[in-house]
Amino acid sequence: MTNEPLVHHRTIELTSRDGGDHLLMHGEIHDQRFRPDGEAWSMHRMLLDLEIALADTTITSARSTMHDYPHTECPSAESSVQALEGLSITRGFTRAARERIGGPLGCDHVSHLVSVVAPAAIQALGGLRSRRAAAGGETGPRDDGWWQRLRNTCHIWAHGGVGEQKVEIGWVPSGSYPAPPISELRQRR
Secondary structure, three states: OOOOOOOEEEEEEEEEEEOOOEEEEEEEEEEEEEOOOOOEEEEEEEEEEEEEEOOOOEEEEEEEEEEEOOOOOHHHHHHHHHHHOOOEOOOOHHHHHHHHHOHHHOOHHHHHHHHHHHHHHHHHHHHHHHHHHHOOOOOOHHHOOHHHHHOOOOOOOOOOOHHHHHHHOOOOOOOOOOOOOHHHHHHHO
16 A cells, blocks of 8 residues: 555644643644645645643633645634633533534634644643652642543543552553553552
8 A cells, every 4th residue: 555646645743832831732734735746735734822721721822823725715714713712621622612613613624633632732731740740840640630531531541440440559650651550550559
């Protein structure tokens, strides 16, 4: 399958930064199309910047910028993402975001980018809190119920599942992965 000519290539990139009392999320979606001669051209290149309050995981600022787009009128949808302000990135975010900016209310490509932000932001929040705890800053992730935001997001974090069991016996994310099996954690205890 690697020898066939390329037709389309999409990349999505998300980065998170420590903004003090906010998590700063930056996202980019980039679609390239390929001509029959193999030359690429940029069809969509759209950026998303969100500020997410650490205290309650709500979006306090949302901005979108379109650099490459197929129609002159596309950038008129840039301001639609401001409707995300006030939403929490926790459970139900994707549905609520779709209701505010999906379909004819915004841009499908930016909406898709928004849909992948929440899971990445949850990961970034965990990393930020662990990092601060390790540096002696704020309370560690174990103390603020961080893992409850992960409940029922996958089989590890099923209600009462192995993730919750690990937290209950004292496991805290350390940056060393994969995390040890629960049997090993119990033996260490």
